[in-house]
Amino acid sequence: MSNESGATLTYAEVGATAGTLPQGYHHFTLKRRIGSGRVLFERAGGEILAYRMQKGTGIFHGASTPTAEVGTLLTVRLGVGPLAITAPCRVVYLLGESDRSGFAYGTLPGHPEIGEELFAVEYDAADDSVYGVVTAFSRPGAWYTRLGGPVVRALQRYIAGRYIAALPTSP
Template identity: 55%
Template structure:
């Protein structure tokens, strides 16, 4: 982990609202079930790194639950990408967390992993919102491939919970 270092971007928390300019944006969602029980189950999974692990991403975290300030290294072998949790959502109808990139991550930006319950029809949604840009020469060089990989992994996140 890389405790004590700053995040690699200034727009900390921006996945809460309008995404900042100068980055690639991701906003994806899918219905994953219905009912309050399904929402509670999925919300618990998200807060326990379930989207990442369920998508096949390796997770090495400070703890079993995402908490503000927790550091986590995520990736697919052999790549490890260090991040820090910047906020946690524990609302009546929304659960999740966002983490931001730390030095050593091939991208710079933030990603929100959440589930949302719609009381109007009982639908439960998995959602991923992110903004990122390349931070290394090799991620810039592989730009089209890294964007494709991002789309694939985002779909896997949505199916993971």
Template identity: 70%
Template sequence: MPEQPATVPFSYAEVGGTQGDLPPGYDHFHLRRRIGSGKALFDRAADHILSFGMQRDTGIFQQATTPTAQPGTELTVRLGLGPLGVTAPCRVVYLLDEPNRRGFAYGTLPGHPESGEELFAVECDPTDDSVYGVITAFSHPGTWYTHLGGPLVHLIQRWFAHRYIATIRPH
């Protein structure tokens, strides 16, 4: 994927909507799971997330215009199995780079089967040093086939969220 300025608009209007209250009119999803404790785990998980490790380890990553997430990075993931798969283009909307929260959110571009945004993050609770994986998303069908898939599509999204967090758990 050649590096170029972000000229294609996002396929939804509420860009950055995972930074606060999720916008109405979408399916909302939030998963926060404890993965362990300690600064070393937090740092490792953050590096993994920012290098698209969640997408790589779940087998959906195809390519990105930068090796790590940066605002404006464009990436593609491949969803589905074999010939039934679809390439889904996304663009990084923002980074989280706070002392106790790190990660990034990407938004869908035209051609993605969904329309919306997803946040991939790790959080550290300074009161007890617990580390949490976090996935937050809002979306609605972007194509006729995801609209037709209805509840099954939501189940698949939730299944992937659990798999994403599993990629940052200590082994």
């Protein structure tokens, strides 16, 4: 994994996936029920911190730490063969709340998008439900993502669905 430890994030709104998403970006949130119970919530939270969402989609390339920590450098690889793009990111915050667990990463120079993505699991005590959640804001960071427009957005939503499908589930 290349060393981008000194690289600056490509956007100013660091941490915005934890609250109000900033203007000037494409926004999306995908939230799907994966099962029920605190045991599933705890297990899924641990899996997210171990990059299970990225590994489960087959796009995980590498990380500078075995589990997500603030400052971890992470790369995903999009595409196949010589046409594949390695996209560098840095973990910008962790969620360690009683009913929310996960992390967010932001884009570094060389990533085809500019923005941030949150990977989380949420527990709803009202009905014991557990949800996988992906929230992101982004805009094109390269000519080919700008050119791809709606196709790129559809691909992002598709991959977000695959991220959540990679989590453990219960009936």
